[in-house]
Amino acid sequence: METPGPADSSYAFGNDAPEAADRHVQLAALLDEFTISRLSALGDLTGRRCLETGAGGGSVAAWLAEAAGPAGRVLATDVDTQHLPAPAPYEVLRHDLEREPVPDGPWDVIHARLVLMHLPSREAVLRRLAAALAPGGALVVEDFETTFRKLVLAAPTMHAAALVDRYHVLLVERVLAAHGNDPAWAGRVPAAMLEAGLTGIDTVIHARSWPGGTAGALLIGANLAQARAGFLAAGMTRAELDELGRLVHDPRLLVRGHLTYSTIGRAPMPCGAAPCDAC
Template sequence: MSAATGHSHDPVTPYAFDNDAPHADELLGSLGEMCDEYTTARLDRLGVAEGARCLEVGAGAGTIAAWLADRVGPQGEVIATDVKPQHVRPHPRLTVMRHNVAVDPMPAGSFDLIHARAVLQHLPQRREVLARLAGSLAPGGVLLVEELEARWAGAVLDTPDPRAHEVFAAYEDGIRAVLRANGNDPYWGRQVHAAMAASGLTRVETEAWQRSWHGGTGVGLLAHFGSRELAPQLVQAGMAAEELRLLAGISLDPRVVMLGIPLLSTSGVRAE
């Protein structure tokens, strides 16, 4: 999750979340816990060869960038970019770059793989950015764009507190309003397939992924820390303070079981 400048409402990079926030590291960690097992399996199936040159856009905590760096070996290279990259852990084959994909020039050269997760949906220029990423691929290179859908209503599968269903329905309404106010398109993930095809990529494929999590893990932590960071905006969007208090507790309750919010994963290949 490339979380950067939302609190200043920068019209260029209006992310709702902020890597400088007190719990940003925990929020990014929960995103990785929820999604990394799928993302790495998807990348493995797409193929990451030794010696490959890779670009990780909006690297967040850097977990996927580090996985790529392990895969490409000593002859490969991975560049990890973020507007605020301070949470990316060092790795001997990882170059970390402060970079705004919406306005800054792309890193020089062409890439065998470019990956962006929960980034483009936050950008008003998302289609233009996707086209630029596609144009930065080497012949035969792969672009993988993954986006989350803020579907919290109906996510609760099992709970000792029946109020959980209503609280997470209210959270979906609130967070969607906050995201839209910051330029996020909650349905962008379903438009990536057509956007990749329009940019000239071939063999475009989309997959969707979810699994269940107990409170205090994965999606529960994502809700807990996300709602804490966005609490003022969520209240402004109509959530009651009592609903936020309930959500904070329910999301950590190990007796609660929740379905992770959907991750839509779309890949395309540049023609050789």
């Protein structure tokens, strides 16, 4: 396969595209239940200070605002905030996580879903996020691990299965790679958190099947629509893209959602606040 050129750090699926709203809807349907279960595992969030990075359509920020209540604070950030509702039950800040300092904290919860995998300086960003936590605060990083193949569990024809597989390979190896995406980053997050000084590292890996016409399959359609030029440049034909666009609505297609790694790490408590090896 041809080696891709230098990575472009701009996001392949920016919020300024007409298809972005559809992506946010599908991602919320795909991941919110899992994400909320992980955030709920942090304990009572009443009164907590929460930072939601890469907030997208705002579904997780809205849940955090309800969980934190009026005594808490939730700040939702994104490089493009146009898809966040106005007014919203949380603060909104247009912010570039890679190029600007972390918004003033300290924060009791910082959540980043499908954000760091797209940032070339992801390790440095994770260290800055970890440093912005209050003692005992939790950093929750959720990203797709897309190196694992076998996306298709069932398809109407062998040709259809091969076409979805080709889509996945080109998405990972060409379209996203050209923008600095790291498909294996999710599996390195636990080690990166440990290196950043976080403790109690806990990772849960989630995936489920999605038939045509539901969120996991429709996300493929949203990706094709938003990155059509990238897929054409990577070698797919217009006829293949159109066929895939129809296929994602076919209930005979059954795809596996990407493996989602959800990793939680906590900032150490001050010595004496809780038992630790140094005390």
